[in-house]
Amino acid sequence: MPKSTGLNGPSTEIQLGFVEHEATPRELMRLSIQLHLSGLSLSDTVSVLEGFGVERERSTIHNWVQKANLQPTAGKQPDHIALDETMIQLTDQRYWLYAAVDPETNEFLHVRLYSTRTTALTEIFLHELREKHAVEDAVFLVDSAPWLKATLHHLGLRFRYEKYGNRNAVERLFQEIKRRISQFGNCFRNADPETAETWLQSYAYCWNQLI
Numbered sequence: 001m002p003k004s005t006g007l008n009g010p011s012t013e014i015q016l017g018f019v020e021h022e023a024t025p026r027e028l029m030r031l032s033i034q035l036h037l038s039g040l041s042l043s044d045t046v047s048v049l050e051g052f053g054v055e056r057e058r059s060t061i062h063n064w065v066q067k068a069n070l071q072p073t074a075g076k077q078p079d080h081i082a083l084d085e086t087m088i089q090l091t092d093q094r095y096w097l098y099a100a101v102d103p104e105t106n107e108f109l110h111v112r113l114y115s116t117r118t119t120a121l122t123e124i125f126l127h128e129l130r131e132k133h134a135v136e137d138a139v140f141l142v143d144s145a146p147w148l149k150a151t152l153h154h155l156g157l158r159f160r161y162e163k164y165g166n167r168n169a170v171e172r173l174f175q176e177i178k179r180r181i182s183q184f185g186n187c188f189r190n191a192d193p194e195t196a197e198t199w200l201q202s203y204a205y206c207w208n209q210l211i
Helices: 025-036 042-051 060-068 119-133 145-154 165-183 191-208
Strands: 080-090 093-102 107-114 137-140 160-162
Touching: 025 042, 025 060, 025 191, 042 060, 042 093, 060 191, 080 145, 080 165, 080 191, 093 119, 093 165, 107 119, 107 191, 119 145, 137 145, 137 165, 145 160, 165 191
Parallel strands: 080 137, 137 160
Antiparallel strands: 080 093, 093 107
């Protein structure tokens, strides 16, 4: 069984308000969600549950992750924000993962999945980011993408072109996300965009708990 990354964040932070009639103890449900998001495949997570005498299907654990609807915690006040997007493949369709990352802590601040990348969608993403975090005084670190710079300028937010340096934080996290997607392709095979986005946001939440 692959070794899982150590879990620093308490699993009790995962709220299970969606649970109504579930025979699995909530502590094991929380543990299963964190183990899968922190590195274990669904099959290996099933094996962990079996060690506790609980037999569940892989689809059950996948559904727990979806229904928990985890999000990166709001209320941050970063000095800098690395802003970028990358292509994510869902079956035969391309989607764009937008992410805002605090390069000083390596934490995800906000994550969304869109069918394309435009100034209009970038503005939606930044409006949501502003609602979640205090970013008015932050400096956004961007690459040469014109839709990022144009939207930041339109919204009156400060930004700086940075090819390397602190902006590499978001690139490193994108690489880790793509490694996970490649390693556990069953999360994205034939997945609809909403399902994939929920998984990505849940992964971002769990990543923030681990660093």
